[in-house]
Amino acid sequence: MDTTRRRLLVLLPAAAVAWKFVLAGTPEASPNYKLTEHWWGMLIDIPKCIGCGTCSRACTEENDVPVGYYRTWIERYHLDDWKMEKPEVESPDGGKEGFPANEIAGKNFFVPKLCNHCADSPCTQVCPVGATFISPDGVVLVDKTYCLGCRYCVQACPYGCRFINPKTKTAEKCTLCYHRITKGLTTACCEVCPTGARQLADLKNPNDPVHEFLRTHNVQVLKPHMATGAKVFYNGMDGSVR
């Protein structure tokens, strides 16, 4: 009897801890989704972007993004040909409501931004507890039940894609609508883009049209010198974009 009671006392807390991990680690039901068969990224065709802001609004709606913070946003660049190194950039409210008319001569274009889901991401490298990580299918995610809210990852992101959610007090960023893509859907921003300027790309899927596009176009990633292995590819991106 004595031994049994002792055993029980040892087993109960262990079982409770184990159950907690089982619950935390249970993925959403996506029976046909195999993590190792995908490697997600995104293709952004800059000449197609009209700066309508629909993508940013859809993202906010889909992911309950707090006011004043952005998982995705749009920047409008204005360049005079004689000062290519000093572009004028604006992004009022993340470009959510579009942009005021601009009649100034020069080069004008829109650049949608989001987390680059870097393969060698500096944000996951610096997280002191590994609360932010790269999933086996190449998406950088944050476990908000584990994040300390130290903000080191926000500092480490070269692209300004992270912020601290004022409600949860944890780091937040684009998840590439992970809850959707694992169910065979596309991201909210890609879904609503009226011109197809944003395309979800599965780099491991040989049938994904992204491969053909990458072969036949000059695409770039943002800040390639940062060597982060960014997986958001931009077509037709001006050298002044940063």
Added chain:
Amino acid sequence: MPIPVEGFMYPNEVELQWSVLIVLYPFITGLVAGAFILASLERVFRVEAVKPTYRLALLTALAFLLVAPLPLQLHLGHPERSLEMYLTPHRSSAMAMFGFVYLWYLMAVLLLEIWLDYRRDIVLKSQTSTGFTRFIYRVLTLGSNNISDRSLHIDERLGYFITLVGIPSAFLLHGYVGFIFGSVKANPWWSSPLMPIVFIFSAMVSGIAAVMLLYMLTTRLRRQEIDIRCLDKIAQYLMYTFIIDFSLEMLDLLQRIYEADESFRSLDFMVHTRLWMSQVIIQILMGTVTPIALLGLVQILKLTETARKRIYALAGCLTVMGIFAMRWNVVIGGQLFSKSFLGYTTYKMGFASREGLLPAIVLMILPFGILWVLVKLLPPWLDTGSIPASGSAPAHGTS
């Protein structure tokens, strides 16, 4: 009220992530490392002149080290999860590994060294005091009441060894703080291999200056005579270390100016506008050039003791202020510009908010309160105190 922005910031960048509390963190750990290195001068390098500050320096280091994690705790979104850094550390994270460096330094170096150094005093006090005080000292003996010559000799040898380990540990402690900033490649203001080295030397500068000021202040409060030989020596070390520190910082600056990479225009503009007062005026002119000049003046001119003391006090205060400004410029300055290099934001410090000025002031006063308790409990003075002056002798290698 919206935060004033100039030019273009990425939309999530407008709000600063690390506040004045994170300024305190490298400032406080710097004082710890510097104070310990000053203490080790006497212990390891046998610089007898600085002996009066040896124990005070150790206690100062401990008082500040105990407070060092508090600003971080206060800053975290989820302080209740902070222990996860020890339980499930992410090994590639500089911040996670710092937790272990901190713990090593606190437990294996500082507490052990202080305990060994004070063990004889603690045992004697546990026998002579009464009531609650007696209880505290008895706990502090950790059950070791043997103060035979042989036992004290072992303490001395072990203490020497710990100090030897402690010097690289102190370098590691603050060098590592520098690495936390220096390894952020996304931020050109921080990203520099020189950062850990600059942090180590600036730590030594601030720690030496702080202990010098504390020694002057406490001796005056106790109405004792300041050992001017000791003060001269400390001031000399302060000047040498400061010159190295300043040279390193200037080297970094010259390299940046000459290279003038893509971030240079943006950073240069920031230094000339938002950081002009805190960096150029307070840090460089008032907090570095002036104290070095003052300390240099003492070396060149034959000044009276009183004049020297005044100069040291002034130089010490300016130095501590300058190093604080340096930490401010690193932490806050590094967040004022956009990573797009196209704009600048503003830091608005609250007052009574969680990360405001008031908690920062309280956190800066707290180590002095702890130091006061420590000094009461473990008097560091060689001249007076309940334990005879010879009480410290065994721990100082003369047994």
